[in-house]
Amino acid sequence: MSPLVILLIFSVCLAAIVVELGYAVFSPADAARKRINRRMGASENKKTNQKDILIQLRKERGLDSEGKLLLPLIWLNRLIVQAGITIGIKKLAICYVLYLAFSTLIILFLTFTPIYCVLALPFTAVGIPLFLLRRRRNKKLDAFGLQLPEAIDLITRGLKAGHPVPVAVNMVAREMADPIGTEFGMVCDEVTYGSDLVTALNNLYDRVGNTELPLLIASVSIQATTGGNLREILEGLSSVIRDRMKMNRKVRAISAEGRISAMILSGLPVLLLGALKLFAPDYYVGIWNEELTYWLVGILLIWLGIGNAMILKMVNLKF
Secondary structure, eight states, X not given: OOHHHHHHHHHHHHHHHHHHHHHHHHSOHHHHHHOSSHHHHHTTXXXXXHXXXXXXXXXXXXXXXXXXXXXXXXHHHHHHHHTTOOSHHHHHHHHHHHHHHHHHHHHHHHHOOHHHHHHHHIIIIIIHHHXXXXXXXXXXXXXXXXXXXXXXXXXXXXXXXXXXXXXXXXXXXXXXXXXXXXXXXXXHHHHXXXXXXXXXXXXXXXXXXXXXXXXXXXXXXXXXXXXXXXXXXXXXXXXXXXXXXXXXXXXXXXXXXXXXXXXXXXXXXXXXHHHHHHHXXXXXXXXXXXXXXXXXXXXXXXHHHHHHHHHHHXXXXXX
8 A cells, every 4th residue: 555545545544533632622512412402492482483493494304384395306306305414405505515626636636547436426426425315314213213112102102191192292302302302392393383283194104204104193093083091002903012112123133134234245355355456466367357357247247236236125024
């Protein structure tokens, strides 16, 4: 590895450490501890009414003031909303342009060949951002799913105490942390300003995408149309969601071997090639001038992708 590449890696790591230290020193940690969730923190300003806070939270998430998607690419806008990014579409677009320019300059600095920047665009411009958005969305979904049974139990306790359903839902918004606190707070605000509870819960499902939420929506919708004891329904629903979570964890534990096998089989050729380039750089020097080499490498990558897709299909069980 050349000294220039080592210096570049060291510089990037040093910059990351400086950013982390600066955030740790200058971030308002005391104020963050006092805020239960983002919505409650925005409500600390007495001069701002709740409707303005609702509009602000919508715009931060990539929605318009009415709660509708802004971008013509609906799937991308929904992915941004469900990822829980709170800087808004315009700032996110600026960050994306800066990232793309920086990554292109890095590739050009390392290779000194503009064609490599063009070849890397599918990964830097599309692949990596989508991967990061999906990863952030999955982390938020996991956190929301862990909080959902507790939130339903809190609603059930509120109904036992004699509170109406909107007041019981508002208890979740006031007493639980993000992500579920702010999300249920937006549900309460939508109900306050004219929306019915079922519509507000459907909007919650669109913003979050959790697979357990349709059960809650169906329970509330059935109770609203046909009547019944909502408290007993929610008690059973909480138990069902917890059982589904236990089953999901068991399935992930059982299928962990397959996922690790896919990671090892995918990473082993790259690690082997890197080791050969490091310890024996002339080992494959004679084959890179042959056109057949690139065809064979492409076919091997395709087969590797097909194998990984089959393994992930077998271990990724949905129920």
